[in-house]
Amino acid sequence: MSWSVNIGSIAGTAIRIHVTFLLLLVFFFLQGWAAAGSVSDGVNSVVFVVLVFACVLAHEFGHIFTARAFGVETPDVTLLPIGGVARLARIPEKPREEFLIAIAGPLVNVAIGIVLIAVTAAHLSVAHLAAMESPKVSMIDRLAALNLFLAAFNMIPAFPMDGGRVLRALLAIRLGHLRATEIAAAIGQWTAFGFGLIGLLSGNFILIFIAFFVYLAAASEAQMVSLRAMSRDVPVTAAMVTRFATLTGNEHIDAAVETLLQTSQTEFPVVDSSYRLIGLVGRAEIIRALRELGPSAPVSDVMVKDIPTIERSHRLEEAFRLLQEKSVPAVGVVDYAGRLIGLVTAETVGEMLMVRKALPEGARLGPWSPRAGV
Numbered sequence: 001m002s003w004s005v006n007i008g009s010i011a012g013t014a015i016r017i018h019v020t021f022l023l024l025l026v027f028f029f030l031q032g033w034a035a036a037g038s039v040s041d042g043v044n045s046v047v048f049v050v051l052v053f054a055c056v057l058a059h060e061f062g063h064i065f066t067a068r069a070f071g072v073e074t075p076d077v078t079l080l081p082i083g084g085v086a087r088l089a090r091i092p093e094k095p096r097e098e099f100l101i102a103i104a105g106p107l108v109n110v111a112i113g114i115v116l117i118a119v120t121a122a123h124l125s126v127a128h129l130a131a132m133e134s135p136k137v138s139m140i141d142r143l144a145a146l147n148l149f150l151a152a153f154n155m156i157p158a159f160p161m162d163g164g165r166v167l168r169a170l171l172a173i174r175l176g177h178l179r180a181t182e183i184a185a186a187i188g189q190w191t192a193f194g195f196g197l198i199g200l201l202s203g204n205f206i207l208i209f210i211a212f213f214v215y216l217a218a219a220s221e222a223q224m225v226s227l228r229a230m231s232r233d234v235p236v237t238a239a240m241v242t243r244f245a246t247l248t249g250n251e252h253i254d255a256a257v258e259t260l261l262q263t264s265q266t267e268f269p270v271v272d273s274s275y276r277l278i279g280l281v282g283r284a285e286i287i288r289a290l291r292e293l294g295p296s297a298p299v300s301d302v303m304v305k306d307i308p309t310i311e312r313s314h315r316l317e318e319a320f321r322l323l324q325e326k327s328v329p330a331v332g333v334v335d336y337a338g339r340l341i342g343l344v345t346a347e348t349v350g351e352m353l354m355v356r357k358a359l360p361e362g363a364r365l366g367p368w369s370p371r372a373g374v
Contacts (some may be wrong), residue, residue: 004078013064013086014076015057024081025049037109048139053079056110057149059154060086062108070097073325089325093177093318095169102165108150108193113147117141154269157192159184160217181225188218224324227353231316239352240333240342246271249278249300254288267345270303275339276330279303309334312341319344 004016015307016338021171025046057079063086064074073089092355116122122144155163164184173302192215231239244261247256247270259268260283270279281303289302309332319331323346333342 011065013061013074016076016078016160018078018080019055020081021079048142051143052141053084053148055109055143055150056084058112058183059105059108059150059227060084062104062106064252066101066104067092070101072101075327087131090321091165093172098172099166099169102162103168105162105234106154108226109147109151109154111146113151114146116147120144136230150362156191157184157187158214158218159188160214160221160222161188164188168289176290178225178229181222185218185222186221188251189215192218223353228320229350230319230353230356231349234316234352235315236310236314236319236344237334237342238345239319239348241348242341242342244269246275246340247281247299248272252295253286253289253293253297253300253302254295255279257290257295260286262338267343269332269340269343270299271340275342277309277334279305280307280328280330304328307332309338309340311336316344316349320349323349 004018004022006014006016008015012191033305044279060077065075067074067086067088070092072092075087075089077084077086086280087100093371113303120140122138122140126158130147145227146319154161155166157163159168159181164187167187169185170176171183181279192209192210192211195207195214196211199205199211245259247259247268249270249272266283268281270281272278281299283290285302289297293301307328307330308320308326312333312335319333322328322331323344330343330345332340333344335341
């Protein structure tokens with residue numbers, strides 16, 4: 001995620017903090033200082049926020065460790081001012097697996113709350129939720145109440161929150177993954193409207209921001225699942241770009257700049273003498289290399305290596321999965337000799353989805369014709 005920094009890793013999963021989270025710490029320090037007039041109160045406010053986000057991190061690792069049990073890779077988790085986001089390489093389509101992964105996070109918060117109450121004799125009260133910023137309430141009491149609140153809030157059946165994923169898993173048992181996603185995403189978007197309305201009426205800008213995030217995330221997930229469902233019936237050769245300029249690793253950046261100016265491409269495959277894909281270089285990398293390394297630097301020094309490839313006989317679903325899991329700008333399509341014959345990018349897949357949606361009912365256009373029920 002852009003605008004985030006890596007602060008370490010736990011069990012192979014990178015932990016990243018968004019820069020806005022640091023601004024949040026500064027805000028709470030100043031707020032605590034101003035409210036009580038002492039630096040120590042400002043420090044206590046920061047300590048409380050750090051403890052809260054430690055609980056949020058534990059919540060995300062509940063998802064992560066459960067996902068790993070089902071063979072799902074978990075590259076990183078990012079802490080944002082509104083919570084945490086664990087990035088999973090894929091979302092399991094088996095309802096049981098998604099249900100367990102989704103429920104694991106809130107259960108961690110429930111467990112933390114119960115432990116705090118049992119071990120530290122924390123006093124639980126609804127009033128503590130309204131006094132989260134008050135140093136007059138014990139930090140342990142506030143932390144116990146907040147963990148139980150986080151568990152309850154995350155279980156609101158509004159996609160993409162955990163409750164929405166639990167809802168999708170339950171609906172998918174009878175309706176299938178695609179239809180269940182459409183319903184859960186629609187509920188998520190209507191819930192976002194509700195959050196936004198309440199935020200506007202109460203002047204709560206944080207709730208408005210959460211509403212905006214929930215709405216966009218629900219729409220994005222619905223589109224992604226629709227793309228995945230569509231790609232199962234389409235050969236990868238029907239979605240790949242076949243007219244593109246290539247570069248070689250020993251060409252200089254000045255040659256790459258000329259090619260960039262002569263085409264409308266933003267990503268350029270780098271091939272060897274046998275036309276096998278060895279990397280990819282984008283417009284941003286070319287301009288940065290021109291500025292920092294000069295026009296005589298070889299393309300091989302700035303290209304992105306380890307670009308995945310698939311054979312032309314595969315389905316588009318495989319290319320789409322690689323785009324998601326590897327977080328790469330493109331997937332190469334090769335012939336049986338390993339020579340590059342096409343590229344699949346997120347943009348080309350999106351264009352094909354627009355074509356499919358634009359088709360009038362009953363019309364057919366090659367592999368993009370809608371199937372019944374999809």
